[in-house]
Amino acid sequence: MKAKSVILYILSGILFIGYLVVMGISLDTSRATDAYRLYYVDKQVKYYLSQKDLEKKFCADRKFVFTSDYNPLNLGNGWGDPEPDATWILGKSGDVFVYVTHPERDYRIKLEVAQTLYENDLYINDVLIGKVEPDGQGFVEYNVPEGILTEGVNKITISTQSDVYALNYINPDATDNRPLNIYVRSLNLSSAPEWSDI
Amino acid sequence: MEGLRKKKIYDRLTKPSSVIIVLIALFVISRISMYLVFSRSTGDSSVRNFLLAMNRWDTGWYQWYVTYIGKDLEILHATPTYNGQAWWAFFPLFPSIVAFFWKIFGNNDQNNILLIGEAVNTVFFLVAEYFGFKYMMVTRKSLFAAYSYVAFMSLGLYSFYFSILYTEALFLMLLTLCFYFLKTKRYIAMGIAGAFLSATRNAGIMFVFVILVELVEEYIRETASFDRKSPVKSIFLNIKDFVVTNIKKPELIFGTCLVPLGFFSFMALLSKITGDGLAFLHVQRAWGKNSNGLIRNLKYAFYNEFPPDFLSIATLLIIILIVITCINQKRFYETIFSVIILLASASSSFYSVPRYAIGCFTVVVAFSDEFSKFKPLTRAFLGAMILVMELILTKYWILVDPNLV
Numbered sequence: 001m002k003a004k005s006v007i008l009y010i011l012s013g014i015l016f017i018g019y020l021v022v023m024g025i026s027l028d029t030s031r032a033t034d035a036y037r038l039y040y041v042d043k044q045v046k047y048y049l050s051q052k053d054l055e056k057k058f059c060a061d062r063k064f065v066f067t068s069d070y071n072p073l074n075l076g077n078g079w080g081d082p083e084p085d086a087t088w089i090l091g092k093s094g095d096v097f098v099y100v101t102h103p104e105r106d107y108r109i110k111l112e113v114a115q116t117l118y119e120n121d122l123y124i125n126d127v128l129i130g131k132v133e134p135d136g137q138g139f140v141e142y143n144v145p146e147g148i149l150t151e152g153v154n155k156i157t158i159s160t161q162s163d164v165y166a167l168n169y170i171n172p173d174a175t176d177n178r179p180l181n182i183y184v185r186s187l188n189l190s191s192a193p194e195w196s197d198i
Numbered sequence: 199m200e201g202l203r204k205k206k207i208y209d210r211l212t213k214p215s216s217v218i219i220v221l222i223a224l225f226v227i228s229r230i231s232m233y234l235v236f237s238r239s240t241g242d243s244s245v246r247n248f249l250l251a252m253n254r255w256d257t258g259w260y261q262w263y264v265t266y267i268g269k270d271l272e273i274l275h276a277t278p279t280y281n282g283q284a285w286w287a288f289f290p291l292f293p294s295i296v297a298f299f300w301k302i303f304g305n306n307d308q309n310n311i312l313l314i315g316e317a318v319n320t321v322f323f324l325v326a327e328y329f330g331f332k333y334m335m336v337t338r339k340s341l342f343a344a345y346s347y348v349a350f351m352s353l354g355l356y357s358f359y360f361s362i363l364y365t366e367a368l369f370l371m372l373l374t375l376c377f378y379f380l381k382t383k384r385y386i387a388m389g390i391a392g393a394f395l396s397a398t399r400n401a402g403i404m405f406v407f408v409i410l411v412e413l414v415e416e417y418i419r420e421t422a423s424f425d426r427k428s429p430v431k432s433i434f435l436n437i438k439d440f441v442v443t444n445i446k447k448p449e450l451i452f453g454t455c456l457v458p459l460g461f462f463s464f465m466a467l468l469s470k471i472t473g474d475g476l477a478f479l480h481v482q483r484a485w486g487k488n489s490n491g492l493i494r495n496l497k498y499a500f501y502n503e504f505p506p507d508f509l510s511i512a513t514l515l516i517i518i519l520i521v522i523t524c525i526n527q528k529r530f531y532e533t534i535f536s537v538i539i540l541l542a543s544a545s546s547s548f549y550s551v552p553r554y555a556i557g558c559f560t561v562v563v564a565f566s567d568e569f570s571k572f573k574p575l576t577r578a579f580l581g582a583m584i585l586v587m588e589l590i591l592t593k594y595w596i597l598v599d600p601n602l603v
Contacts, residue, residue, distance in 0.1 A: 008448035012455040022462045026475020036472055039282055040480035048282040048484070073280060 034153045038097060044155070045097060047073040054153070059099040060107065063188040074098065076155070080178065086114040086185040090178050093159035098189050100149050105191040107144040109156070114138060115183040118164060123157040124148050132158060132182065144189070156189065158182060211341055214328075220345065221327045224352040225320070228588075232358055235592045246313075253312045254598055257363040259285075260293055264311045267297035268304070274471060282484030286468055286477045291397040291460065292365040315363035323360040326371035327351050333378045334563065337529070343570035349581075350566055355588050356556045356603075358595055366557045369398045373559045376405050376457075377532075380412055385449040389456030397460025400478060401558075404538045406457050412531035413444055487546040495544060508602055509548040516540060516555045523564035532560040553603065 029041050033051040038044050049058060058064075058074040066072055066079075066087035076095030080088040100107075111122065113134040120132040122142065130142045160181055167176040210216055236248045253261075263285055266273035278284035296315045304310040327348050334344035351357060351370075359366040372395040379388035388409075395402035417440045425432040444450060469475035490498075499510035506514075520540065524533040539558040543551045555561045569577060594602045 005448040008452040012448075012452045015455040015459065019458055019462050022466045022469070022475060025469050026465045029474045031469075032473030036474065039278075040477065040483065041474065043483060047280045048278045049280075050277050 034099070038153060044076045044095060045073070046075050046077070046079065049073050054097075054099050055101070058097065059101065060189045061191060062098075063186055064096065064098075065186045066184050072096075086183045088178065088183050089158060089181040091164050091181060092162075093157055094181075094184075096156045096187055098154050098156060100151060100154050100189070102191065103149040103151050106146075107149060107189055107191050109142050109144055109189050110187070111140040111158070111184060112138055112186040113140060113182060114185045116181075118160040118162045118181050120158050120160045120182050123155075123159060125150065125155055126157070138185070149189075154189075156187065158184065208341060211345075212335065217328060217331050217348075218324075221324060221331070221348050221352065224349055225324060225327075228352045228357055229361065231353075231589060232592050235589055236596055239593050239596055249316055250309060250312055251596055252316070252358060252362050254362075254595060255603075256288075257312065257315075259288060260296070260315065260363045261308060261311050263288060263293040264297045264300055264315070265308060267293055268301050278481075278484070282481065284477075284481050284484070286472070287481045287485070289365070289397055289399050289460075289464055289478070290467075291394060292368045295368070296363070312363055316361055319361055319363070319367035322367040322371040323351075326360075326367065326374045329371070329374045329378045330559070330563070333374060333381065334566065336378070336381050337563075338567055338570075340567070340570050343567050346569050347563060347566035350562050350569075350584070353588060354556070354562070354584050356553055356591060357588060358592050359553055359557065365398050366553070369395065369402070370557055370559060372398060372402070373405070377408070377559060380409060380531075385447070385453030386456070387453075389453030392453070392457030393459035395460065396458055397464060400461060401539060401542060401554075403458050403461040404535065404542075406454060407538065408531050408535050409454050409457070411534045413450075414440070415530055417443065482546075489545055492541055492544045495546075495548065499548065507548075509551060513540075513544055513548045513551045516551065516561065519561065519565060523568055527564060527567060529564070532564060536560045536564070550603070 029037060035049045035051040035054045039048040064072045064074065066082055068082040068084050071082050074097045076097055078089050078091055078094030080090045111132065113132065122129045122132050124144060125148055127148050132140050134140050164179045164181050167174045167178060167180050233248050236251060237243045263273060266276060273285055276285055296311060296318055299314045299318055300311050304314060330351065331344045331348055334347050360370065372391050375391035376388050376395055379391060392405050395405060422436050465475040468477040474480060499506045520533060520536045536558060539554050543554040591602055
């Protein structure tokens with residue numbers, strides 16, 4: 001009877017320690033893929049991408065077209081649903097995530113803007129790259145300074161310092177009640193002179 | 199003479215064979231009535247179509263889940279969809295059991311997953327009802343309350359959930375066994391049932407709080423003494439004595455430690471597959487689950503969105519029922535489980551709150567106890583209302599209306 005009790009106490013101890021170990025391992029998500037962490041843990045992207053997709057499709061040297069035909073899945077928080085012409089950032093900022101395998105190369109970032117209602121800045125990994133001031137064709141283009149891009153997932157942010165109000169608050173004639181900021185058609189981060197669409 | 203006759207009837211009705219006959223009869227009546235609702239609402243009299251049509255909403259996920267477990271565990275390599283929905287939102291025990299039987303009897307036909315799932319769940323449900331009856335007799339010692347419980351589970355609200363490809367029946371069976379073994383102090387059996395319970399749904403791990411509350415209640419009832427002159431010292435001594443008394447029960451300690459085993463095993467598996475042991479929680483984002491909390495959701499439903507919808511009213515009625523039965527019956531170890539399930543389900547939205555409440559055992563147990571104390575006329579009226587409401591719910595379930603379920 002005593003031996004049985006001792007065995008039960010030992011088994012209970014083993015179980016208890018096992019639970020602590022599993023809990024400790026479970027709270028550490030560093031072994032999860034970038035794609036997993038982006039969607040589930042950090043909740044930074046609107047859609048789930050597999051790691052393979054992230055590395056092969058949502059990477060540098062690709063042009064991301066933000067229209068409903070293409071519906072790019074690497075849009076982060078802050079974006080509305082893709083529309084036929086482009087996609088609005090709703091509110092102060094919107095993120096896009098791009099996978100980079102060779103950060104040592106020279107990169108150029110190019111934005112195509114369809115409409116802008118506020119002054120915005122462009123950031124890569126939270127470092128200011130420049131103002132979003134479209135030229136006559138609606139393009140914004142910058143060289144990416146050395147050392148900003150990292151191997152793996154990089155965050156590109158378009159953000160305004162201004163408060164963004166619902167359109168029908170600024171313009172009583174408007175019916176749209178969304179806080180429209182900037183209407184972006186495409187983005188690419190390229191180390192090559194040409195790129196393929198996605 | 200009259201007393202002897204009553205005792206004879208009592209003995210006959212408490213015999214296991216009588217209980218089994220009654221619960222099978224009630225089950226058959228309820229499923230025939232569901233079939234009649236199906237054939238009247240759809241104009242289709244095929245029994246096979248009825249059995250397949252009862253499987254709605256998440257049954258598609260379970261069917262997919264079972265298929266890919268059945269295909270040499272291919273599910274372990276399945277990636278989430280673009281909207282983030284993934285198989286690990288659902289705990290693995292139930293689909294694994296169905297996959298096991300499907301491999302043997304399924305002929306690789308996906309429709310057979312539904313039929314096998316229904317058959318397996320029917321067995322689980324009947325076992326759950328049988329032990330639910332025994333639990334009622336142990337805790338309430340009222341034959342009427344025990345048979346009321348069986349009747350409400352078979353014929354009462356949302357009882358269709360216990361026969362379809364959902365985890366409801368397995369969860370109910372394991373939970374009932376946990377409560378029954380806890381009250382009969384068979385702690386290792388309780389722990390084994392609890393380990394399977396926590397591998398069926400994450401809420402299963404919450405049974406450890408039931409054990410704790412039951413032990414505290416038992417200690418206060420049987421052992422605790424309170425010295426009004428030095429209350430702080432008295433509380434401290436009681437807590438110390440409570441811990442010492444219970445730690446000297448190796449079967450209780452081991453049984454309690456077994457309860458989370460299923461839960462943590464699944465966490466370990468998820469950690470290996472995804473690198474995130476809490477993946478089953480993080481994946482809830484894909485289903486748009488928020489965590490507004492019960493109070494904010496109630497305020498929204500009854501103030502901002504007035505008049506409230508059916509599910510909001512049902513949730514409020516469940517809260518009232520839990521409060522009344524807690525005050526009247528003072529079985530806090532039961533109430534704690536009802537409250538945990540309510541808070542966990544109603545914190546994001548009121549969808550599925552009635553389903554979780556009915557499937558958490560303690561709500562129907564407490565209601566059956568109250569019901570048995572009503573006057574006969576009240577019982578007849580309330581019973582009839584519940585029967586009719588269940589037929590309406592079944593109809594809207596078949597018609598895939600989300601507003602009532």
